[in-house]
Amino acid sequence: MSEAIRILVWAKGARRRIALLDEGKLAEFYLEERDDTSLVNAVILGRVERVVPGMHAAFVQLGQSLNGYLPLSEKEDFQRSGEDKPLSAGAELIVQVKKDARDQKGAFLTRDISLPGQYLILMPLNRYVGVSKRVADDDERAALMALGHELSGNAYGLVMRSAALPARPDALVQERDSLLALWTAIRERAVYAKAPAVLQRDLSVLSALVRDYAPRYEITITCNDAVNRMPSPPTGLLWEQVGEPEMEALWKSSRVAAQLQEALGRRVELRNGGSLVIDEREALTTVDVNSGKFIPAASDDLPLKLNLAACPEIARQLRLREASGIVLIDFIDMKNDEQRAQVALRMKEELSRERDKTVVHGFTSLGLLEMTRKRAGASLRERIARPCxxxxxxxxxxxxESVT
Ligand SMILES: [Zn+2]
Known part of the structure; x- marks a missing residue:
């Protein structure tokens, strides 16, 4: 049932380049520095610099050059009124980074801590029980919801990830207990730490990839350094170490650089002669599907076929580019709603290869397929390229000559 993912890790100096190949094609790419500066998901004991009531926000010292931004909703204040005094300058508090600082904007923070596992996400400070949006089947959702309520006992929040569906119940109980133990350990560290201090950092890129994909895929990791940063690699994970020349050859034969170059451009050729034109903006990505030399007659189903064939490549490009915000896809015009529904379904299937990130909302009144995609870090372009x-x-x- 499980399909294979191959991860190439090319360590060079203080940097590791991590390429995830899904069905032999580059699907994700990461750069990891030895002392990586990303704080996404880190849990930090911060110190309130100032509270700005007009903005419903507080600025919090994190030990970085820019203070973090913590929105304070009135609902949140109400919920926590029992345990927390109103925030004031100098107060210490436990926060979690949702987005890294960038472009003069400080890191985006929350007080609603969430600790992700393979199957569950523990939210120790609320009591919300939910199911990953990726589980679409109503019966499956209901079963996971019931299981979630049972596991939480109304004592804390839990989100059931899609990997929880085929998991054994004792594996879920075990993971819940280890996440609760992690939360206890974090709070103990907070008692002794001097703010600002990092209490808990997310796993390395590689460990997080294994955590998220191992329940669904067989994974082979090929690496040219001996440092296995994974404390307890799951069973079924294949780990092989090669020399640098071998890694370089593998990198080349997998066409990693060529596929990265393509993912920086606007135009992507499809195998059947069609093409995609992808425009990435800060909060909006548009994908235009072109049929190429085919001029579809109104009578046949060629547009449907071309659109269905384009779905895997669209999903891969959005994943590799780390698109974020709203995504609009302009497919080739189709005959009817039934065909559009088929295409939306195929798109969902293709997107589900990736970790929970994209939600398909459906076709807009103008016939564009509308989706939203989450990301916490930088886009591929921001990570590996500079503006010309x-x-x-x-x-x-x-x-x-046209203006002077
Ligand atoms: Zn230029």
Missing amino acids: ETCGGTGYRLER
Whole structure:
């Protein structure tokens, strides 16, 4: 049942390049520095710098150059009124980083801590029980919801991830207990720590990939350094170490660099002669599906076939590029709603290869497939490329003779 994922880890100096190949194609790419600066999901004992009531927000010292931004909703204040005094400058509090600091904006923080496992996400400070949006079947959702309520006993919040579906019940109980133990350990560290201090950091990129994909896929990791940072690799994980020349050859034969180069561009050729044109903006990504040389006659189902064939590549490009925010796909015009529903379903299936990230909302009134995709870090482009100095990143240069 499980399909194979191959992860190449090329360690060079203080940097590791991590390429995840899904069905032989590059699907995810990460750079990891030896002392990685990303704090996403880190739990930190912060110190309140100031509270700004007009903004319903507090600025919190984290030990970084920029203070973190903590929104304070009135609902949250109400919920916590029993245990917390109103925040004031100088107060110490436990926060979690949801987004890293960037572009002069401090890290985005929350007080609602969530600790992810393979099957469950523990939210020790609320009592919300939910099911991953990726589980679409109503019966499966209901079963997971019931299981979630049972596991939580109304004592804390739990989100049931899709991997919980085929898992054995004792594995879920075990994971719940280890996440609760982690939370206890974090709170104990907070008692002795001097703010600002990092109490808990997320796993390394590699460990998180294994945690999230091992329940569903067979994973082979090929690495050219001996450092196995995984404390307890799951069974079924294949780990092989190779020399650097071998890794370089593997990197080349897997076409990692070529696929990264393609993922920085706008145009992606499809195997059947069609193409995608992808435009990435900060909060909006648009994908235009072109049929190429085919001129579909109104009578046949060629548009449907071309659209279905484009779905895997669209899903892979969104995943590799780390698109975020709203995604709009302009498919080739189809005959009817039934065909559109088929395409939306195929898109969902293809997107489900990835960790919980994208939600398909359906077709808009103008016939675009609308989706939203979450991401916490930077896009691929921000991580591995710089805007062109000649055109300022627009792709256009002013034609002097037309304006002077
Ligand atoms: Zn340029």
